[in-house]
Amino acid sequence: MIKVLIVDDSQVTRELLKYILSSDSEIQIIGTASNGLEAIEFVEKQLPDVITMDINMPKMDGIEAIRKIMSSNPVPIIIVSSSLNPNDVKDSYKAMEAGALLIVSKPGGSTTPDYLNMSKNLIDSVKLMSEIKVVKRWSKRNPDNIFVNNHNKELARDNKEKIKIVVIGVSTGGPPVLQTILSSLPENFSLPILIVQHISEGFLPGLVQWLNETSKLKVSIAMKDEIAKPGHVYLAPNKFQMSVDRSGKINLTNDKPENSTIPSVSYLFRSVAKEYGSRAMGILLTGMGKDGANELLLMKESGAITIAQNKESSTIFGMPGEAVKINAAKYIISPEKIVDILSSFVDNK
Incomplete structure (x- = not known):
């Protein structure tokens, strides 16, 4: 019982x-x-x-x-x-x-x-x-005082000019993980971030408001045909599939659900694999099911940097776990380590 x-x-x-x-x-x-x-x-x-x-x-x-x-x-x-x-x-x-x-x-x-x-x-x-074992909270760090190790410096140096976009897929347990990651990024973060978060209808505006107030980046609900800008975060709206072309233009459609979800992580990741190839970074965070796992593999096969949240820090190791099973993730790490990698990509101009 x-x-x-x-x-x-x-x-x-x-x-x-x-x-x-x-x-x-x-x-x-x-x-x-x-x-x-x-x-x-x-x-x-x-x-x-x-x-x-x-x-x-x-x-x-x-x-x-x-x-x-x-x-x-x-x-x-x-x-x-x-x-x-x-x-x-x-x-x-x-x-x-x-x-x-x-x-x-x-x-x-x-x-x-x-x-x-x-x-x-x-x-x-x-x-x-x-069924969830309550996981300990990881500590947030001041975005103005991020430690970037030598490995991440090399990763940034090798990919600084190449990587043009970051895409994130997340479901159950996701909002606090997103908040931890986004609130830890500095204002001069140099890439646009597109996110599909599975969420009940009506709760998205409040999530965007909360993320905006706790992050130095600008967070908004994506709009059709807008151009994704560096240092901006775009969340897919309810009832729309979101994709992006190589110029950064966001497209929203009424295409059918994938993996029983709309918006679908798979839909976004597939478009990025096709349009950006090796010029992208894909991140799959905590969540139930397998949305985005196969398409994270597509991104990896296209040369992208691919990351899955590790089991220890995931509320539910469904989506990232599926990615790990099929060897879709180059890195399997905690949100804290994800912040380290992302923080390597800053505009120092």
Whole structure:
């Protein structure tokens, strides 16, 4: 049985979540809490397998509670959010920075249109997170004081004029990894970065806002036909496939999903393998499934620098694990080491 603690200041919501999760025979609700303080007290006495956490609560909010729980009694925590307001969503990502693993939409009542789908997503998320061994956070470094070792200096020297673009694919557990990487890069980073992050509809603007506020690079949702600029970060919008041509022009299409996802990492990586060949760097980060793995191999075969996040630092070693299996990644490293490599590519002019 998966033991779950529900934390929300609304009694109605607590009862709804309890009803939904209890409908699955593999899940047992071992307690509820109405604020962060109660959650901490509960966890000190009885450790659940998973916690569902609200953000805005009296006495102690979800973000502070997550920090304290993760520093004393680490446990997988899911943020259950009812608001798609970018500022509220940004707070949810701050909670992920504190140690939460996932954000899911809070189901409405049983009469709402998406009730069944949202309920299933919540149940599936609890089951998935119950299998996760909580990984330690890696420390962030000042982007003005990045250490670049000799190997990375050689990598940059050999590829400085050649590499023209960086593409990243990421899914479950990705936002805090992206935030760690992007916030560690200096303002004079000399390459455009294109990202496909699998994310529920409505949560992307808040993610972009959070990444913008914590990074020296400009982060935005990609727009059709815009030219990718050095030092800028572009995230694929929901419901569109994103590709890029050799001039840096971003293309957004309504092409069919790949690996059951749209946007798809595979779609982006394939375009980069074709258009950029050896002039690109591809990075596959934490995530479920295999989206992007075969196309990372295509990039490698085209001469690109290819990187997969290592198992030790991945929330879910699905996508990068698939890439490792087929020998698609030249480097299998932590986000900290990815920062080292990326930080070699700066404009010193």
